[in-house]
Amino acid sequence: MIDQIFPNVNWVRLWDATLETIYMSAVSVFFTFILGIALGLVLFLTAKGNLWQNAAVNGVTAGFVNLFRSIPFIILLVLLIPFTNALIGTMLGPSAALPALIFGAAPFYARMVEIALREVDKGVIEASRSMGATQSQIIFKVLLPESMPALISGITVTAIALISYTAMAGVIGAGGLGDFAYREGFQRYNDDVTLAATIAILIVVFIVQIIGDRLTRVLDKR
Amino acid sequence: MIRLNNLQKLFQTRDGQVTAVDNVNLTIEKGEIFGVIGYSGAGKSTLIRMLNMLERPTSGQVEIEERDMGDLSKSELRLARQGIGMIFQHFNLLWSRTVKDNIAFPLEIAGVSKKKRNERVEELIKLVGLEGRGGSYPSQLSGGQKQRVGIARALANNPDVLLCDEATSALDPKTTDSILDLLVDINEKLGLTIVLITHEMHVIRKICHRVAVMEQGQVVEEGDVLNVFSRPREEMTKEFVKQVTEPEETEQALAHLFGEEGISRVLQLTFTGSDAKKHVITDVIRNFNVNVNILQGKISTTQNGSYGSLFIGLDGETEEMDRAIAFVKEQQVEVEVIHSD
Numbered sequence: 026m027i028d029q030i031f032p033n034v035n036w037v038r039l040w041d042a043t044l045e046t047i048y049m050s051a052v053s054v055f056f057t058f059i060l061g062i063a064l065g066l067v068l069f070l071t072a073k074g075n076l077w078q079n080a081a082v083n084g085v086t087a088g089f090v091n092l093f094r095s096i097p098f099i100i101l102l103v104l105l106i107p108f109t110n111a112l113i114g115t116m117l118g119p120s121a122a123l124p125a126l127i128f129g130a131a132p133f134y135a136r137m138v139e140i141a142l143r144e145v146d147k148g149v150i151e152a153s154r155s156m157g158a159t160q161s162q163i164i165f166k167v168l169l170p171e172s173m174p175a176l177i178s179g180i181t182v183t184a185i186a187l188i189s190y191t192a193m194a195g196v197i198g199a200g201g202l203g204d205f206a207y208r209e210g211f212q213r214y215n216d217d218v219t220l221a222a223t224i225a226i227l228i229v230v231f232i233v234q235i236i237g238d239r240l241t242r243v244l245d246k247r
Numbered sequence: 248m249i250r251l252n253n254l255q256k257l258f259q260t261r262d263g264q265v266t267a268v269d270n271v272n273l274t275i276e277k278g279e280i281f282g283v284i285g286y287s288g289a290g291k292s293t294l295i296r297m298l299n300m301l302e303r304p305t306s307g308q309v310e311i312e313e314r315d316m317g318d319l320s321k322s323e324l325r326l327a328r329q330g331i332g333m334i335f336q337h338f339n340l341l342w343s344r345t346v347k348d349n350i351a352f353p354l355e356i357a358g359v360s361k362k363k364r365n366e367r368v369e370e371l372i373k374l375v376g377l378e379g380r381g382g383s384y385p386s387q388l389s390g391g392q393k394q395r396v397g398i399a400r401a402l403a404n405n406p407d408v409l410l411c412d413e414a415t416s417a418l419d420p421k422t423t424d425s426i427l428d429l430l431v432d433i434n435e436k437l438g439l440t441i442v443l444i445t446h447e448m449h450v451i452r453k454i455c456h457r458v459a460v461m462e463q464g465q466v467v468e469e470g471d472v473l474n475v476f477s478r479p480r481e482e483m484t485k486e487f488v489k490q491v492t493e494p495e496e497t498e499q500a501l502a503h504l505f506g507e508e509g510i511s512r513v514l515q516l517t518f519t520g521s522d523a524k525k526h527v528i529t530d531v532i533r534n535f536n537v538n539v540n541i542l543q544g545k546i547s548t549t550q551n552g553s554y555g556s557l558f559i560g561l562d563g564e565t566e567e568m569d570r571a572i573a574f575v576k577e578q579q580v581e582v583e584v585i586h587s588d
């Protein structure tokens with residue numbers, strides 16, 4: 026039955042491609058989360074009236090974030106080839122796409138982090154100061170936990186964007202489902218392979234969305 | 248003891264300079280409940296926030312136990328703040344933490360071990376009457392319960408001073424009273440100094456020992472609550488005193504009476520505890536040829552004694568009435584002629 030609908034699909038290769046996509050997405054989501062939160066914290070804390078108010082640092086960070094957000098992903102992928110070479114040493118395999126994925130997504134996520142942090146009640150920060158909290162206690166015990174639902178729903182949106190970015194990673198030979206659909210489906214006129222790859226990627230996206238929504242709901246005690 | 252010397256705070260705003268606190272001098276004794284009352288914008292929040300340096304004074308000093316708060320290094324200030332609890336109008340609890348974890352928060356900041364934290368949290372939950380609610384999140388509590396959590400949290404590190412910024416202003420009258428009772432209880436049990444700011448004279452009357460009245464950044468009147476209530480000097484103070492002694496209807500009802508009954512004079516007499524034993528009214532009736540009508544009377548209690556206010560109507564010859572009023576004034580009873588035709 027399934028073989029009738031998908032006569033040309035090589036299931037082992039589809040599974041491998043799915044794993045590549047999951048690998049690229051998972052690693053890049055992890056680093057995007059860390060880097061995005063760091064950048065978002067800098068953007069938030071250096072803004073006017075906040076803990077580390079500093080117009081210069083704020084301006085430079087915002088400029089950097091905006092610059093990387095405006096470069097189309099496919100161009101970023103190519104632009105970063107020399108950097109990736111230096112960093113990872115090889116141009117082959119799914120790891121090659123990681124720097125571009127992270128540099129593309131972290132600034133995007135950083136803005137969401139900044140917005141989430143701005144939503145934290147100023148009164149709570151003031152109460153923490155009145156108790157003698159240090160700056161790192163305010164960051165790790167107040168700002169991040171209080172904005173966690175927004176940080177999680179933001180990273181869910183970012184993760185889904187990252188999964189779709191991975192589809193372009195084939196351009197630099199990083200593999201994944203997008204590459205699989207293009208080379209083994211589109212180029213060989215095997216529509217069933219394209220369809221199977223699409224379904225696989227949709228399943229990954231749905232799973233991420235469901236986990237993200239669940240987590241956001243559990244964390245939100247407001 | 249807390250001493251404020253020539254305390255001043257200026258804010259630079261787009262519309263120019265704002266003098267939020269203007270040359271304030273106050274001394275707050277250890278163990279007393281000190282209230283600051285004023286209308287919105289008077290500078291009360293700015294004043295109380297300077298006590299723990301959440302706001303840096305533009306000039307002047309804040310001394311707590313002989314220590315100049317403005318001179319402390321960052322880490323000394325953090326340590327000093329652990330000895331000064333603060334509660335807020337909007338509670339400012341962490342919604343992501345349970346009641347217990349909210350109360351444990353200042354203990355975590357102070358580096359108290361987990362075991363000691365748990366013990367202390369249990370004590371505090373009992374102290375503020377939140378038994379059985381430790382696992383709830385703030386969003387599951389009423390306003391009064393949230394403020395109890397705020398109080399428990401503020402007391403966690405055994406502070407010597409508790410600052411209350413409009414702590415009851417977001418609560419209904421009944422809940423306000425229960426929180427005020429709790430504050431008095433804590434003040435008596437733990438002997439800590441409470442500084443509170445409010446725009447409600449009821450709060451001052453009910454729990455404060457001394458009060459300062461603020462207007463446009465300045466303290467315009469200051470003293471024992473009973474004295475300020477029974478002998479307010481400034482217009483501003485009189486307005487606040489009226490909030491509790493003289494509900495608006497009274498004035499209207501009296502105005503109505505003057506018209507219909509033709510009472511020629513209405514006096515408001517204010518007695519404090521010891522005066523109440525004098526028989527002023529009897530003396531007036533015996534010694535002067537006037538008629539006295541008792542219109543309304545009320546007794547209010549404060550932390551340093553009770554005082555009564557009595558509204559009476561006088562009728563008779565003008566000269567005789569003048570002599571009667573002069574006599575009452577000689578008796579050290581506060582008299583205000585609130586109507587005369």
Ligand SMILES: Nc1ncnc2c1ncn2[C@@H]1O[C@H](COP(=O)(O)OP(=O)(O)O)[C@@H](O)[C@H]1O
Nearest residue numbers: 258260265267286287288289290291292293294
């Ligand atoms: N951060 C600030 N920047 C500028 N002006 C301020 C600031 N905080 C308070 N003010 C001004 O100082 C005055 C006193 O404010 P506040 O202390 O909040 O009064 P209150 O608590 O008695 O209502 C007001 O005119 C207010 O606008």
Ligand SMILES: [Mg+2]
Nearest residue numbers: 291292293413
């Ligand atoms: Mg205020």
